[in-house]
Amino acid sequence: MELRGQKISAFFISVVIAITVTVAVILTVVSCSGSKINFKTTFYFVCYAVEDNAISAGSISNAVSNYGGAGYVLEYDGAFFVTVSCYYTERDAKSVCESLKRRDLECEVLKIETDEYALKSTAARKNAQLYTGNLNTLNSLSTLAYECANALDTGTYSQSKAKSVLASLESGLKGLLNANSENCFSTAIRRLLTECKNLEGSYIYSKDMRKLQIVIADSIINAELY
Numbered sequence: 001m002e003l004r005g006q007k008i009s010a011f012f013i014s015v016v017i018a019i020t021v022t023v024a025v026i027l028t029v030v031s032c033s034g035s036k037i038n039f040k041t042t043f044y045f046v047c048y049a050v051e052d053n054a055i056s057a058g059s060i061s062n063a064v065s066n067y068g069g070a071g072y073v074l075e076y077d078g079a080f081f082v083t084v085s086c087y088y089t090e091r092d093a094k095s096v097c098e099s100l101k102r103r104d105l106e107c108e109v110l111k112i113e114t115d116e117y118a119l120k121s122t123a124a125r126k127n128a129q130l131y132t133g134n135l136n137t138l139n140s141l142s143t144l145a146y147e148c149a150n151a152l153d154t155g156t157y158s159q160s161k162a163k164s165v166l167a168s169l170e171s172g173l174k175g176l177l178n179a180n181s182e183n184c185f186s187t188a189i190r191r192l193l194t195e196c197k198n199l200e201g202s203y204i205y206s207k208d209m210r211k212l213q214i215v216i217a218d219s220i221i222n223a224e225l226y
Contacts, residue, residue: 012068012085012153012206037117037128037225039135043217044093045074045110046100047081057082070210074110074218081110086146086214117225124225127183131225134176134185141172142216149209162204169212170196184226188219 048064051057057073057080065071069084084100084107087093093109100107117135119125148165151157157165170193177189195215199208 035119035125037119037132037135039114039117039132039220041139041220042088042111042113043221044087044090045081045112045214046084046086046093046097046107047074047110048084048100048105048107049082050108051080051082052078054080056080065207065211068205068207070207070214072211072214072218074214074221076110076112076221083214085149085210086217088143088146112221114221117223120224120226124184127225130179131185131223134180135220135223137172137176138216138220141169142213142220144172145169145209145213145216149206149213152204152206152209159204162209165209166196166199166204184224185219188223192216192219 048069049057049060051060054073054075060082061071061073063071064082064084070086072083074081074083085093085096087096090109090111097107097109117131119128119131124131144165148157148162152162173189173193173196177186177193180186180189192212192215195212199212
């Protein structure tokens with residue numbers, strides 16, 4: 001499968017100017033009740049392709065990344081979505097998707113709304129407050145990466161500022177890792193820290209921050225609380 005039309009990176013610069021850099025208020029509802037956590041937040045992913053296996057999706061992801069999109073493969077509900085970007089309002093996501101379609105880049109908007117997380121063990125129930133805090137912190141870090149990506153596209157952020165944001169993301173993740181030395185969040189947090197480390201010492205593009213945003217969102221969406 002080939003990408004056609006103008007580069008996605010050039011597209012983002014024109015579209016993000018019309019979308020506020022500071023994300024609108026994100027309504028996140030959190031509560032604990034016995035054997036579950038209610039954590040409600042919504043993500044709108046602009047996806048270039050949907051595949052039924054990871055290999056096919058992976059072959060497309062590099063092309064999407066080369067053209068300025070995140071290129072991250074999100075596994076959800078038995079399918080593999082090659083993501084371009086992620087937003088917090090349906091309007092913004094649909095605006096981006098329609099603009100891509102006008103450039104002959106077929107895409108769709110995937111809405112994922114989190115709701116209930118089952119606490120699947122006695123240990124998980126004891127850690128309900130910690131796990132709720134983890135989800136809140138990850139959501140905040142995802143938003144921070146999103147804002148940085150938009151600011152890079154509009155030229156509001158310099159490389160120095162982007163690296164400062166990256167350092168803040170790493171600091172937040174290290175704090176989480178210290179609080180979750182070995183539980184159901186540990187592997188995801190280590191993976192996120194590796195993603196951040198891979199960007200150290202290199203030029204940071206908006207697509208890098210979009211990928212980080214989506215990887216963090218993935219850790220929220222697919223969290224299994226043991």
